[in-house]
Ligand SMILES: Nc1ncnc2c1ncn2[C@@H]1O[C@H](COP(=O)(O)OP(=O)(O)O)[C@@H](O)[C@H]1O
């Protein structure tokens with residue numbers, strides 16, 4: 133017997149609350165969770181993402197498997213969080229790791245509320261004022277569980293005034309783990325943050341994550357979000373561009389193959405005048421892969437002089453794949469610039485013929501064109517260590533042989 | 541090496557080639573001339589195997605094998621090369637990466653020794669030099685942002701590396717200034733050999749001053765209506781096509 137979506141929503145909430153109480157959660161965190169409602173089929177923001185995979189009982193157990201294929205270190209400085217627990221760290225002078233977490237603004241989803249109620253020890257990385265950290269900090273966030281189970285990593289990166297740093301937020305998961313993550317990036321005046329979010333968890337894992345970018349000061353944030361699909365990947369990304377003169381750039385690539393799924397819900401909140409934001413994402417879907425991109429730009433009444441852009445171009449590799457992309461503009465001020473464009477296309481037959489006419493087999497030609505489609509963004513990554521890791525990763529994803537019977 | 545018999549072909553279901561005959565033997569250089577829209581590019585694309593270009597009658601045999609049964613890549617692997625009239629731009633795929641994939645596939649299929657990356661780079665640079673293309677073009681996206689003339693030279697550069705048995709050049713001369721034309725002609729002439737066939741599709745006889753053909757054919761309304769030696773090109777230059785096609789035409 134299958135559970136209806138609303139029964140499942142009730143079950144999830146009951147389980148989440150029970151876990152939170154057992155955990156000893158109280159105060160605002162528990163209140164927030166009590167107030168949250170888990171999505172049902174008709175919930176607009178979740179209409180492309182079914183939670184029925186969670187009926188397997190991920191919330192009933194805590195992930196505690198061995199990480200059999202841990203991530204390679206992409207920097208001298210590494211912080212490792214396994215199954216939601218801090219495992220170890222090596223950090224440069226000027227970066228302080230502690231657990232005294234500030235309140236995270238802008239959280240909205242029930243899963244983020246649940247994370248807040250049960251995550252024992254948030255990892256806070258605080259970069260000292262007027263300090264430039266040369267090497268990237270590689271945050272390895274790993275989960276593993278053979279049976280359905282979950283974990284709740286919570287990371288807060290705080291750049292104090294005038295700080296400059298690069299943070300690689302890197303996920304890896306094995307088996308049937310659900311990673312229910314919350315990450316917040318908080319920047320003070322004159323801070324400069326380069327952020328990567330690399331999500332390449334294994335096919336049967338689940339990821340429900342919230343990323344908050346809270347630009348409390350006049351700061352610059354460049355965020356690169358690269359991901360492949362898995363059984364369920366849901367990213368709620370919310371940027372609060374909250375001080376005049378702040379600048380935010382988000383670029384991303386998502387690739388879904390076979391039956392994998394990615395749902396990106398981005399929202400940039402412009403609440404004050406004269407800020408800039410840019411979102412530039414490219415998506416690729418093959419076989420029965422499903423991808424969703426919802427890019428919301430919310431310009432509040434006082435936010436005159438806002439310059440906000442959004443672009444999402446997508447490539448469908450075959451008719452069975454699906455991409456739903458939508459810009460969502462809510463603009464309450466006339467004195468703004470706002471450009472947006474989304475497209476879903478197919479591989480160009482003329483380009484493909486050109487490659488084949490030079491002896492390149494059809495499948496290889498497709499792979500080259502797919503990679504070419506995302507290459508511009510890939511080549512724009514400022515850190516060579518990340519490019520070196522990401523390029524073969526995405527290349528393998530684009531090369532992978534499709535299961536028999538599927539059109540390649 | 542190429543034997544075309546009573547070839548009928550459609551483009552997007554529209555009949556364009558209407559009973560075309562042509563035989564090309566190793567070592568020969570043929571020029572195909574004809575008015576705009578007569579079907580020259582259609583012939584080239586049908587031979588290369590483009591989608592939407594369908595053979596509806598007759599046959600085209602390359603070294604005894606029916607081209608209709610081969611995928612475009614198999615035709616290239618068999619030694620057929622088409623220099624396109626309008627080469628497409630492929631942003632994000634570098635010229636070098638493209639050449640590497642093409643040469644690996646074609647050389648392997650032809651049983652030639654594999655080129656390691658150092659050899660490949662050396663050969664590619666030499667080929668660029670031969671057509672007066674700066675080696676920096678190897679790093680750029682395939683044809684991306686190239687001028688018309690650069691695209692044509694890029695085609696010839698690829699041809700030099702691929703060493704095809706049969707090369708079809710579709711209006712490689714159009715859009716080239718006289719210096720570029722001579723460079724391209726030199727490149728093509730360097731490939732002339734007793735084993736190789738070359739077909740020059742052109743609108744003007746100018747190219748034929750530099751690459752002297754053994755045979756000239758006039759294609760009109762999907763058929764070859766006249767064949768001759770190189771002097772036919774000069775005659776066409778003087779008189780236009782009207783006297784052959786029966787239509788008014790200023791070449
Ligand atoms: N993709 C196409 N769809 C429909 N008609 C086409 C297409 N390509 C070419 N044609 C038509 O086929 C005819 C021959 O064109 P083409 O072979 O390009 O001539 P040429 O190269 O001799 O100038 C023209 O009438 C042209 O309009």
Ligand SMILES: [Mg+2]
Nearest residue numbers: 580581625711
């Ligand atoms: Mg033509």
